[in-house]
Amino acid sequence: MPHYRYLIVGASMTGDAAVHGIREVDPAEPIGLIGAEPHPPYNRPPLSKGLWKDQSIEQIWRGTAKLGAELHLGRRVIQLDKSGKLVVDDRGTVYTFDRLLLATGGRPRRLPFDHEGDRILYFRSLDDYQRLRELVGAGRRFAVIGGGFIGSEITAALSMNGNQVVMLFPDEGIGSRVFPAGLAQALNQYYREKSVEVLAGELVSGMTIRGGKTVLATKRGREVEVDGVVAGIGIQPEDHLASAAGLRTEDGIVVDEFLRTSAPEIYAAGDVARFPNPALGERIRVEHEDNANTMGQAAGRNMAGQPTPYHHLPFFYSDLFELGYEAVGDLDSRLTMIEDWKEPHREGVVYYLRDGRVRGVLLWNVWGQVDHARALIAQPGPFSRHDLIGRLPA
Secondary structure, X not given: OOEEEEEEEOOOHXXXXXXXHHHHHOOOOOEEEEEOOOOOOEOOHHHOOHHHOOOOHHHOEOOHHHHOEEEEEOOOEEEEEOOOOEEEEOOOOEEEEEEEEEOOOEEEOOOOOOOOOOOEEEOOOHHHHHHHHHHOOOOOEEEEEOOOHHHHHHHHHHHHOOOEEEEEEOOOOOOOOOOOHXXXXXXXXXXXXXXXXXXXXXXXXXXXEEOOEEEEEEOOOOEEEEOEXXXXXXXXXXXXXXXXXXXXXXXXXEOOOOOEOOOOOEEEOHHHEEEEEOOOOEEEOOOOHHHHHHHHHHHHHHHOOOOOOOOOOOEEEEEEOOEEEEEEEOOOOOOEEEEEEEEOOXXXXXXXXXXXXXXXXXXXXXXXXXXXXXXXXXXXXXXXHHHHOOOOOO
16 A cells, blocks of 8 residues: 555646645655556647647656656556545555645537547547547547537648638637637638638537448537538536545635645646635636646645645646737636737737726737736736726737
């Protein structure tokens, strides 16, 4: 029965960052890391970005074992006993701990008509990337279901690598739930100019196999025949383990500002953690790289006895062909939006407001302004259009 001073469930970017945080404070005590994937921790953003350009697989590994962490890979934790301070994996191995971090991430949302489970690739992991790489080739045609963060990136990646791509989503434009309507419509046109078939307003409702091809049916009666299907329709936080153990969950594992769960010697961080953010004045859950790295590292330091409140407001970024953006805070197209374009839909800033207070900032092809955007979100306002136009120069 292996025992660890620090045990981490989730061999992810967050888990690796926690190992670094622990080692900053405690260079010697044993650390155990349990991961469901067969791979050691790796950087996830290249799966839909750099690996489709000029980055190699060798560049994504994070080297966690070099810090003295013992890796238990290809194992899924199925039971947590918070009072007994132990977890059990799917091979029956019992691990005991003094401090535990849950960095369990999320599981992809699945489509209700995907009964077989082997025709649609829910893009999330390195294995998913490698499987998709095996499918691509000249003249191959792919459907990407979803017009959000992952869907837009994978579509661009596949198209730039010589594949025909048809993109289907129920909204009116790419990123409609996040971007202003004009920008979302402009993205539709931009992707079409890149030879992507954009089918906006199409809800995929069924799937059949015909002559070795996959045929998707939409609610409007359209049929789309392709060689492969990728779905990027979001994730659900992997909080069942915590919930079953009696920890507080609410669309994620609820933590305090020190990243402690409702059991004080159990912590949570990364995609799965719902944490209080002072700048926004509410609990949030963030599914992006910056949060995985900074929150994981903070959790590690806190576990090792250097408690520091986690007040960081994470940012995220994306690459869409030659376009790109950075963003921070709450980007929701239902909020009041003030657009400040240097060049319409090519370079500018979008502010997201509620009751006159800035809740989020989109920096569209604008760089080096994330810290200024964070500072703006921390201010109480109220702000008017006059106050914001030109405030963050391109």
